[in-house]
Amino acid sequence: MAPRRPYWRGYLKLSLVTCPVAMSPATSDSEKVRFHTLNKQTGNRVVSQFVDSVTGKSVKEENEAKGYERGENDYVLLTDDELESVELETVRTIDIEKFVPRESIEWVYLETPHYLMPNDKIGNEAFAVIRDAMEADDVLGISRVVIGRRERAVVLEPRGKGIVVWTLRFGDEVRPEGEYFQEIEKKADPKTVEVIKTMIKPRMEKWSPSMVTDPIQESLLKLIASKKKGLKPTRKTDSKKDKSEKPSNVINIMDALKKSVEADLKGRRKSG
């Protein structure tokens, strides 16, 4: 994957130590098969445009402004530069306020991971001091930062040469587990537990990204490739297809794809 451009630049701060940093998301859907919307009639792309809700006329891009609703149909317009003036230090600075033991943040709160690194060599050593001290103490840093016009709680975790920054979900975004788990009342039968534990051992594996492949994306790519060739018979081991000189019909390709996905999955399960 190509290196990602940082999407946030600012400062990392611990007490009186401050260093310039850049942050980029650890995940991206840039390699996901993406579809566009087409007009079925013309085959042209469908694009969205803004229309004035009162006059019904299309709005030029330079006239699109961010409006903060003061009253009904009464907006205060703000430019991006003006928004930079918001008086919150967390717009630019991740000031580590607190440290908590590792594993003390519930997984359900972890929302989006980001990679944080120095943005100028002037800060390399300060960054390393903060990172190594957290590592040595086995703690996570707690801070807040403004991302996407919201102030987010974040957790900082030293990892390798850098720091992973997780945005945390807001309290009202995590559903109370009690409402789901309270009716589970049975105690486990020790015999069942022992049986399952004996099944765990032979199935222990090391984590590998091969556990998160996407067979459906592979099928989509095959589907696209086959359509791209104008449905010419593909040079695969499938002899049936080679016999038919005429373009094979779509349904057969679909069946074949479906079978290959299913075979792939079955194979994976057996080997697992």
Added chain:
Amino acid sequence: MAAHRAQWKGHIKIGELSCGVGLYTAASTSDRITFHTVNAATGNRVRREFIDSETEETVERDEQVKGFDVGDNQYIMIDPEELTAVIPDSDKMLEIEAFLPCSDIDDVYFDKPYYLVPTDDVSEDMFAGLREALKEASVTAIARTVLFRRMRTVLIRAHGRGLIATTLNFDYEVRSSEEAFKEMPSIKVDGEMLDLAKHIISTKKGDFDPAQFEDRYEKALADLVKAKAEGKTLPKPKPVKVSKPNDLLKALRESAGMGKAKPKKAANANARRSKKAVADKSNGKTPQKKAS
């Protein structure tokens, strides 16, 4: 319980054992709209319309179809039936393929969490057994099934009386931390600098409950809007002072309350020193009011 609807119902399977489970969304995204897009020329709100990029005519939803960009402004139309055919039939079976030590998970793959709950009384026996076995062995389980029209890998772990299943992002969606950080210089910090930084950490140790966190952005924005509406000049962001390599040790010492403070900073330095004295007495566990 009746108030919640399962996103998915099926079975967890390990070897020949299985139990019925329901999968419930554990977290949702609450969208807070702070801004509307407004036509600066008229001051009216705008709405979105979908138009043909060539003819500029409005395209209704039932006239829209998916297409794949093959370059040179050429698109392949894909029918919904063709897409459906690519998705294997779901056997509604979360079959456990492997177990991993809890410490061996690369959490940057985490996508969304779901609560797993047994569907009936009989299933609860096996459910409770699996939960306790995962706890006692300190492991999580990896399972796959067709979920939301994709073949998804989920990580299942014990949590309280229940199980939590986290969908994992696909391999091509995640960049590894090694790769992200590979350009960074390798600097190891030790000696006095590390000790000072560890001391600073010890004065800031505490608990954190994410549920109690409050977003202050909206309030700050409302203040900004008020200032603008009243025609006041908006404040310029304060420049941030970066610690220079030569000053790093000094900044650490001062942060730790051990610096020789300059005369003009005497008051601050004293305040810091006294805080440090308190922190030392209580073994560094003084809660810091400043943090909230």
